[in-house]
Amino acid sequence: MRLLTAPTPNGWKVSIMVEELREAGHPLADLEVHYVNIMKGEQFEPAFTRVGPNQKIPALADGDFCLMESCAILEYLADKFPSRLLPQTLEARFEVLQWVYWQAANVGPVFGNKLSYTRYMDDVDPAAKAHPLERFATEAQRLMGVLSRRLAGRDYVCGDELTLADIALYPWVRGWKWSKIPIPGIPHLEDWVERVRARPGVGRGLAYGVPKAEIDQWSEARKAQVAASGSKIAATENLDGREPGVE
Numbered sequence: 001m002r003l004l005t006a007p008t009p010n011g012w013k014v015s016i017m018v019e020e021l022r023e024a025g026h027p028l029a030d031l032e033v034h035y036v037n038i039m040k041g042e043q044f045e046p047a048f049t050r051v052g053p054n055q056k057i058p059a060l061a062d063g064d065f066c067l068m069e070s071c072a073i074l075e076y077l078a079d080k081f082p083s084r085l086l087p088q089t090l091e092a093r094f095e096v097l098q099w100v101y102w103q104a105a106n107v108g109p110v111f112g113n114k115l116s117y118t119r120y121m122d123d124v125d126p127a128a129k130a131h132p133l134e135r136f137a138t139e140a141q142r143l144m145g146v147l148s149r150r151l152a153g154r155d156y157v158c159g160d161e162l163t164l165a166d167i168a169l170y171p172w173v174r175g176w177k178w179s180k181i182p183i184p185g186i187p188h189l190e191d192w193v194e195r196v197r198a199r200p201g202v203g204r205g206l207a208y209g210v211p212k213a214e215i216d217q218w219s220e221a222r223k224a225q226v227a228a229s230g231s232k233i234a235a236t237e238n239l240d241g242r243e244p245g246v247e
């Protein structure tokens with residue numbers, strides 16, 4: 001299998017999954033990890049586009065079978081390598097999957113947009129950014145309220161065990177300072193972030209593409225590099241009406 005990824009929240013979902021599967025006894029010995037430099041636009045190259053037609057990381061090739069979308073990759077790996085990360089019985093499975101889809105449809109896009117408007121869209125007039133910023137900030141807080149209520153009385157999103165639901169949500173929520181979506185004071189969230197972070201598999205997953213010393217605290221140089229790359233990706237003239245990378 002080939003995982004095409006980069007050190008970003010959607011990339012970390014899959015690297016954490018890989019490492020948690022290893023913790024669960026699946027060695028994934030044939031897995032090759034390829035880092036895609038999204039700052040340089042490698043996601044638009046034909047070699048990437050063949051595996052991930054949406055031209056965004058992560059993407060997975062298992063032999064000739066290609067898969068895009070981080071949460072689809074989580075589900076595929078969970079089915080291919082059964083473990084407690086995704087229960088097999090119908091209701092227990094969908095109890096987990098509903099939170100995975102909730103992440104994909106809500107937390108990912110809302111946090112991603114809030115982050116883009118907060119940190120990256122340098123080329124947009126502040127007055128034009130004010131309304132979307134306010135809207136995504138308010139919605140992000142509402143979503144964190146939903147997660148907080150769900151975590152009341154539970155160590156993890158679906159009970160006593162870490163599942164795909166935590167793996168999908170954690171990389172976005174842990175970045176609350178960078179996206180300026182405050183979670184201190186919202187019950188249960190900081191404890192959950194700490195609990196998930198303390199797992200050895202999660203620690204190893206977060207280290208993909210990041211120097212060990214910067215897993216939890218980026219250097220100023222890295223912050224500047226990420227901001228510059230984010231600005232380039234989020235720039236309004238970015239695609240210029242072209243379809244780069246398509247053969």
Ligand SMILES: N[C@@H](CCC(=O)N[C@@H](CS)C(=O)NCC(=O)O)C(=O)O
Pocket residue numbers: 008009010011038043055056057058068069070071108233
């Ligand atoms: N819904 C997609 C989102 C993927 C995504 O937005 N990836 C970002 C990095 S977190 C990316 O590749 N950005 C590069 C670009 O937009 O050109 C998923 O969950 O896989």
